[in-house]
């Protein structure tokens with residue numbers, strides 16, 4: 157039976173006694189759960205610890221004018237899906253209980269938070285890191301699970317854990333794709349049928365495994381508005397000129413009004 161709790165106090169009561177002896181796995185989400193999130197919950201369950209999934213549309217990571225109000229909220233459906241996955245508890249707090257004093261003390265991401273996504277969303281990663289740090293503290297999780305689709309987010313969470321000596325193991329899980337190749341995202345529901353078909357050029361471009369070929373493919377469709385298409389080292393640092401070895405090919409592009417992210421591991 158999955159417990160649903162809405163306040164930090166209720167969460168801590170529910171989790172009392174579960175942490176120190178056996179470990180606890182956390183899957184932070186903003187809800188509108190799809191197969192990608194459920195895969196994270198399944199991976200988390202494999203460790204054999206109780207699994208807590210948080211569902212919180214975190215206002216701090218949305219800038220004015222972004223889709224905070226429109227972001228899908230489907231708590232009842234989400235809870236039903238998580239019950240079927242054997243999740244021990246769902247933590248679904250309100251913004252007021254998470255930020256009773258507003259955004260007062262925050263975690264800043266440093267230079268890695270200012271590139272790629274951070275260029276168009278300069279306050280985004282401080283919002284993400286702040287809420288993730290709070291969720292780590294509130295749950296006392298020993299293990300936390302994140303998808304590789306938000307690759308920069310995952311890199312910054314790893315960096316925060318290292319820099320702040322947080323006692324949490326971070327598990328990055330591969331992107332889950334629809335049958336047609338599109339990376340699953342809660343924001344895919346904003347795409348019209350025609351936009352969704354056009355969006356398939358993105359995974360097709362990444363599947364070439366080459367920056368040049370990916371650019372040529374995406375440039376073919378002027379309705380895909382590329383924000384960045386870049387090859388980096390796996391830790392998101394710049395590739396030296398003579399580099400050969402594992403790398404990451406990352407893209408952010410707008411299809412209609414929907415901004416899509418995707419990435420793949422490549423060899424250069």
Ligand code: PAF
Nearest residue numbers: 184185186214284287306
């Ligand atoms: O990836 C997300 O859904 C969010 O950024 C996260 C990690 C749950 C923090 O709000």
